[in-house]
Amino acid sequence: MCLVLIIRICLLPLFFSQMRATQRMQVLQPQIQRIQRKYAARKDPRSKEAMQREIMALQQRHNANPLGSCLLSLIQAPILCSLFYTLQSLPASAAGNAEPLSGIDRVMAGDIESSSIFGVRIADSFGTVVSPQSHVVIGVAVALMCLMLFAMQWLLIHRNTPKDAMDSPQFRTQKLTAFVFPAIYVVSGGTLPFGVLLYWLTNNLWNFGQTLCQLRWFPAPGSEAGERKAERDHERENRRRAASGLPSLEEERAAAAREEAHVRREREKSVASRNRRQRKNVQLAKR
Template sequence: MDFFKFLEPIEWVVAWIMYLCHQGLVFLGMGDGPGLGWVFSIVGLVIIIRILLIPLFFKQIKASRGMQMLQPEMQAIQKKYKGKSDPASREAMSRETMELYKKHGTNPFASCLPILLQSPIFFALFRVLNGLVPISTGDADPIGPINAAVAKDIESSSLFGAHLSDVFLKTDDLQAKIVIGCLIVAMCATTFFTQRQLTMKNMPKSALEGPMASTQKMMLYVFPFIFAVSGVNFPVGVLVYWTTTNLWSMGQQFYTIKRMPAPGSEAERLMLERKKRKAAAKGIVEEAAPVIEQPRGQRQQPKRKDRQKPGTPRVITGTTAPSDKVEDAPVDDETGGTAQGTGKGSPSPKKPKK
């Protein structure tokens, strides 16, 4: 059973897009048959696919920014469970992380969605180009509109002397090897600068620190290395496809970063500076926000206290002035105390002397 059997519908779509793009170029004046028309049909394939993926691209930008904004909270969770390797702590950390993703409406896989969706197209194009020779000789079935005659035209088309189906490790033509080597370098370089453009210019400082930032920096160099190693097995047409899609990504990201930079990033600072320069060139002076002065209350002057005249008896407020005459309280006959009882203030009766 063929493992790539599920790619057959995608191969059929890729073949039809290439064929229709070539027919459109012929209508515009390019020559029919072998030639650069089939090279540009691969470029047309990239343009059509990337236009269809534009909504997913904006979702990717939104997801990437969401991941950037939650980095401080993510670091707080990691710090909270640092050094805890028991199952309960790991489960709690995973649960809090998922709740954090849900709160911000993002997840780390959303930013990889456009690349994941392009992968089947990439492999489908790889299989279409690898099948050109068998189709042209009649050893393989046609793929959509690519029959034996069309396959022979595509296979005979070349870019600077390298056929679209040539592979670096399988061709003996030195000129083809040089062209393929240049395409591999271009593919790796555009991959590097595309990733660097996204990670360095459109991320806030908080997102450039921590384990995730270290992983992204590492992948910045790992991906080009992977493409350099695997690129020697790619046909020329696949290298053209991947280099073109990288150039598209760079242009798309450049526009997005310039117009809609991530908050707190270097790109946002540059955008604000550009707006200030444009405003200054037009003679528009940005007025500072008016400072509203809080009304000050009138200072309360201390009141003058009347001094007591000498010889005047001092009156203590809150107490009862002692009366000049104190009436004797009635004495209880039985107890000898006062009628109110013998309290602390009542004098105790004197004992008779013997």
């Protein structure tokens, strides 16, 4: 669990970079969809290549990387795999049936394997424990993992999706993933060592917190979270203006509208006066 905290704190700069990249991709989605509709009726390879070139050129012009949102998962994957392999190899190393893992000798492997949390050894899985209490602890850990993942995906899908994209086939596919991945967790959670479950659970809790931060500070434009952020920014700006003795945004817009109406009326009066003079000059010329 501390390993997760250390890794995710080190990855915070990458997280903020990922959020900015995701926002840029979300802003470009309407333009990408227009390009895709442009080539929707063309099925030949040349048209598909032209569509991909236009989309890539658009992304390059706006410095948007579609793979930017995958970096955090890609960086953590080797760590998770290494932890899984280490915890799985501990019983054999402690029993002397396998070679020591790097600096973990037989004695250290035994000490690590015998350490437990809530009565469950970190190298044990759901299939290797025998006590009902251990089964309950592992089951609760898997349930919390699934709950955090489902809640995170539900928030991203329903709160951070632009409203004009909710009728697209991609949105319906995203809604299915909110149920598919927790189901995969249930199946895989029974075979993973308890230490890996703790790592995964802590990681999901961190991801859930990051999702709440994303919805508050980096929402997608046009989404429900984006509208709420716009309202908060509006209220914050009005409070700042009130503290500085400045007019509110509404008062400023009203004053700008009055000024624009005044300028328009003056322009209309000037045009009407010019037209009257022209008609008068025409009448005098006729006489």
